[in-house]
Amino acid sequence: MTWGLILTVVIGSIVKLIMSPPSIAVAWTVSKFELHKKLNAKDVTVTYNGKNLEEAEKNRFTDYFNQASFLKKHYIFPGNEKLFLEPESNVTPYVINQKKGNKDIHFLVFNYDNHVDVVKKYKDKVVSYSVSSDYLQNYSLSTEGLH
Template identity: 35%
Template sequence: MTTWFIIFLIVISTLKVVLASPPTFVMEWLLNKFALHARLSEETTTITLRGKRLEGEEKIQFINQFNEATFFDRYDEYDVPSENTGTPLVIDTKKGKMDVRLSVYIYSNHVDVFKQYNKKAAAYSLRSETLQSTPLAGNGNFIYS
């Protein structure tokens, strides 16, 4: 009986330590699973502007800048800015098995992102010095060249 009690205490103690401080890869997986601003990968992403696809170095450069952008604010359902009248940069990507469409509006002081997936939508704002300083940033139009 004493042996089983000691084994039970060891198992419970180990479980408590693992749950209180999980390994880094477990935390990264959990955070990425529920992140609003997920990272884009070059293989599963297509980027279009006015029907024209970004390819090669332009695509890689934009994806790197987008991934490095800092999440700034999430818009509530009734708080979505109405200034997004320019031409968006449309990003089609996959998150697991789910298709995700991002509409990106770049301005001189922030970047607005509208995310559509599984009949759901979310809107949020990013900060990125490199994206915000692109040509024509400031009026919602975006030409990356």
Template identity: 45%
Template sequence: MTLPVLILTIILSLLKLLVTCLPTDAVNWILSKFKIHSEISDSNAIVTFDGKRLEGEDKIQVIDYFNEAKFLKKNHIFPGNEQLFLHPENSGTPIIIDVKRGKNDVRFFVYIYSDHVDVVKQYKKKVVAYSLLSEGFQERSMPVIRNLA
């Protein structure tokens, strides 16, 4: 009876040590899997606005504004009701960012308002909506973004 208890105690102790002493890179990797607003890189992203593909400086600037944005809150949305997420003040033309993450394609619909930015993220068969605070998008310093409001 004492041998199984001793083995179980050793296994649980090793498991506790492993979980509490993970390297920083491993912890960051695990946390990135559960992040709602994760950063995207411009090398594997396709940015379109009003059916036109953005290239060069405009694309890099949109991605930088997106990456620098601060997460405000998660909004509840049901799949298929993306249009109900729009505010009446918006023209309804989002900036669409398509990203390839591993085997999955992720699509971001970015709606810009004067006081916040709404994002609808579609990946696999899931839809997640959240709000951001982005000075770059809200200042409308790009000609493409200025046309939104």
């Protein structure tokens, strides 16, 4: 009788840990569907006007990107991908290339006065969304930030 009670308590505790919101399983599941993921500066290269940012500038830009708050997703209808990859405005995007295993993910970051647009391209999919970040909106390269 006591073994049955102990076994029930142990199994119940394990189930409770797995089902609780801060569990590893729940965090992993949520991260799979996250649109604006945190980037590791070691895994990315950041370019502007075709030139790579230096290590310190890249780390600063990546930190600002990670601190940005997600605002809204822009829905892209099939056939309109080109509008999001090459907008008609004269804003030059920062290009973030991330290599994770055999996956290549490209981010185009467009800075505007009141928001920042991000276009995420992976595999054959294109996703666009806006983020709010004072740091990214006002980001400017130092005089020796490119090489």
